[in-house]
Amino acid sequence: MNSDISPIGTDVITVILKSADKRVYSFGELGDFDYYLLDDELWALAVSTYLRGYPRWRVRLTRGFALGDYVLIKQSARTGLEKLIKHEIGHTLGKGHTLLPTIMNPSWLFRWFDRL
């Protein structure tokens, strides 16, 4: 057995981070955060690796997610992109979903609020 082989998940995130379009989002007083835009091919790789087991409809509606400190965004996502980035940054800061009218409300209806 080759002990140099790292877990599949580690290899995949390495590929994604190397190939994706790295951007910086300035989140006001919270500071600057990196996020990664994934083209369709990378997005398919990310989804099949990290969203395995999610219902198909949910995967189809997902346009971004946080993986530890990394924010991965589907490049073709356009509508509400800034809110989506903020929402995912919120996850990297340890925020979970809430029913309150904040950016962390998982419903798109409430993402017109900018506060975490």
Ligand SMILES: [Zn+2]
């Ligand atoms: Zn979320």
